[in-house]
Amino acid sequence: MLEKIKFEKFTAFESLEIPLSTGINIFIGANGTGKTHILKAIYAACEVTQSQKSLADKTNRVFLPSGKQMGRLVKRARGNLSGYFEVTRRIAERQKSLTIRLSVTNHTKEPETATLSGAYKQWLEHSLESVYIPVKxxxxxxxxxxxxxxxxxxxxxxxxxxxxxxxxxxxxxxxxxxxxxxxxxxxxxxxxxxxxxxxxxxxxxxxxxxxxxxxxxxxxxxxxxxxxxxxxxTLLNGSILCWDEPEANLNPKLMRTVVEILLELQRMGVQIFLTTHDYVVLKEFDLQAQNTDKVLFHSLYRNLGEIEVASTESYLNICPNVIDDTFGSVVDREIKKYMGNLGK
Known part of the structure; x- marks a missing residue:
């Protein structure tokens, strides 16, 4: 199972390290805070253990920068810059952790010229069944x-x-x-x-x-x-599921079923990574999760222009919570509108 992921000057991130739950990880945040980029990096690192492709090539195909120039994945700034993402996983049978890192410069054009470091050979020796469900x-x-x-x-x-x-x-x-x-x-x-x-x-x-x-x-x-x-x-014990916005085109009534399924998959040993903008998704996890379930909420936000993360196991402790704040604002506006109509 994956333990953490780290970014330095990669896509939208200046410097970010995220601890990962072995159960369900839910990423929330405003548009442009890199939620989908996190899922894509995780998926690329997992999928290469099955396809045995180069991590650089897989990352390039998953992110698909313009002209397939990998250097465009480095965070945009003037001058010569380099960036990387790094993933750490735990190998249960060996009781040890492995880390791999993919580094590129903003002048990198071909995947073959990217730099791969860490325990990559050992990483590939331990296959991870993985799947990425896109929005469409x-x-x-x-x-x-x-x-x-x-x-x-x-x-x-x-x-x-x-x-x-x-x-x-x-x-x-x-x-x-x-x-x-x-x-x-x-x-x-x-x-x-x-x-x-x-x-x-x-x-x-x-x-x-x-x-x-x-x-x-x-x-x-x-x-x-x-x-x-x-x-x-595909979804069995030890597998990885990345799902980008499961609520897209789904009636909120059906989210109860989806969350029920996801929680049960987690209990079966599937490690799950989700992004969401939906209040119902968060509340269904809050209402359905049991004390033994492993659910970690990751709130991505900007501080002085740079993306940071706050992680918590408690729905009530998500801060900042742009989804809850927006929902509360709608309720407040509705009350004001209703009370204003009563006064007429």
Missing amino acids: DMMANAPGFRSLYNLRNIHFEEVYADIIDRVFLGFLRGPTDSRRKQLLDILQRAMDGKIISQNEEFFLKNQQGELEFTLLAEGIRKLGLLWVLIQNG
Whole structure:
């Protein structure tokens, strides 16, 4: 499991170090505070243990800077500058921690000229199953996308191609264990069906027939994606899930189900990283989490122009909490408007 991530002059960050929970990590903050960049760096560091690609190449494909010039990932400033990100993980069977660091200068153009340091060889020897769920659904766009991505130079961050690869994995052989079956049943009730695929096309199958994903609401597609990742064994003990804004296009009513699933995955040993702008997401974790659950809230904010982080295990101690503050402001405005109308 990952223990911490550190940035120095990398993308939006001047200097930032974040301790990571082995359970669920929830990143909040105003737009432009680097939440998605954190998830992408985490995912790139994990995915290379499966693909055995260069971390520099994977990072370049995941972030996709203009012209694929890696130097553009260095925090913008005048002069010759270098930046890096560093990830530390704990190898349970060896009872030790490993750290890797990817360093680039603002003149770095090709991934081959970036610098990789730390215990990279040992890092690759211990595979981490990982998945990144982007904001935009890709299951409805799956037919033909993989071959197009592999054969043509199209401007898509590699997380989109990777998630399609994950959903096309075959289902695990043998009977489904009771905990996975429980999660699949919860999702099937919420979706009113289960997911099947035919010729690279996905369908929701229920008593009414088979409905193609292009005709499904995007919120239902997200539940379907979770169902597939659990069914095919991508999300098992020791795996990593990065999910960028799970609330996007999802009816708030369904967030209760999503949070229920995420908490149970954490109990099964999945390490989870989320970004959110949604009050309902935070409150569902606050209401549903048990004392034994490991949930860490990371609030990203700017101090004198630079991004800093405050981490806490308690929802009530999140500070600053831009989501809660905004929700409270809306309530205050509603009360003022209502009281003003009463006075007329």
